[in-house]
Amino acid sequence: NAGVMQNPRHLVRRRGQEARLRCSPMKGHSHVYWYRQLPEEGLKFMVYLQKENIIDESGMPKERFSAEFPKEGPSILRIQQVVRGDSAAYFCASSPLAGGPKNTGELFFGEGSRLTVL
Amino acid sequence: RKEVEQDPGPFNVPEGATVAFNCTYSNSASQSFFWYRQDCRKEPKLLMSVYSSGNEDGRFTAQLNRASQYISLLIRDSKLSDSATYLCVVRNGGATNKLIFGTGTLLAVQP
Numbered sequence: 561n562a563g564v565m566q567n568p569r570h571l572v573r574r575r576g577q578e579a580r581l582r583c584s585p586m587k588g589h590s591h592v593y594w595y596r597q598l599p600e601e602g603l604k605f606m607v608y609l610q611k612e613n614i615i616d617e618s619g620m621p622k623e624r625f626s627a628e629f630p631k632e633g634p635s636i637l638r639i640q641q642v643v644r645g646d647s648a649a650y651f652c653a654s655s656p657l658a659g660g661p662k663n664t665g666e667l668f669f670g671e672g673s674r675l676t677v678l
Numbered sequence: 679r680k681e682v683e684q685d686p687g688p689f690n691v692p693e694g695a696t697v698a699f700n701c702t703y704s705n706s707a708s709q710s711f712f713w714y715r716q717d718c719r720k721e722p723k724l725l726m727s728v729y730s731s732g733n734e735d736g737r738f739t740a741q742l743n744r745a746s747q748y749i750s751l752l753i754r755d756s757k758l759s760d761s762a763t764y765l766c767v768v769r770n771g772g773a774t775n776k777l778i779f780g781t782g783t784l785l786a787v788q789p
Contacts, residue, residue, distance in 0.1 A: 602781035
């Protein structure tokens with residue numbers, strides 16, 4: 561059973577370009593979370609999605625960032641007009657269960673996509 | 679104030695030492711608690727959940743004090759392979775199962 565798959569593992573973009581990061585959750589998982597880790601900092605929640613729905617995007621910057629999780633295919637985190645401050649590791653995590661008190665809370669993380677903006 | 683606070687370290691300890699990490703959280707409604715481990719430039723991986731009664735997994739012991747909103751992790755007989763960043767994590771309940779991560783404590787076990 562493959563784990564959470566993220567690609568690309570490394571992405572280099574110039575300022576102003578677009579970055580697209582993809583995440584395929586573990587088999588049987590329909591809940592996806594995106595986290596960002598800036599250098600020397602902790603993981604910051606960005607967005608929680610279920611298939612075709614954004615459930616919680618309270619951690620997403622208001623501009624340039626968007627996320628989707630279509631019925632078919634991977635979840636995509638899209639960053640438009642990247643700036644140097646977007647350079648970070650972007651981790652995707654999946655869960656088999658929806659949010660709520662019955663969930664044990666463990667998330668399974670992918671290996672991350674490291675974005676470098678020149 | 680950060681939702682989850684940890685001493686960033688680094689903790690430099692010799693092999694075989696016992697080391698303790700502490701963590702505090704600000705939201706008294708937090709429902710679940712975890713320690714994750716993150717190796718350099720790798721993804722976080724669950725080390726253990728933390729229960730109110732305290733729990734142990736081999737050389738690792740986790741404790742939770744809800745009244746003080748305090749979580750701890752004790753590592754006995756440290757191994758070189760324990761060198762990593764240890765992340766204190768809480769889940770605040772509600773509908774999204776969102777995990778809130780501390781910034782981590784770096785442990786370096788020296789030979």
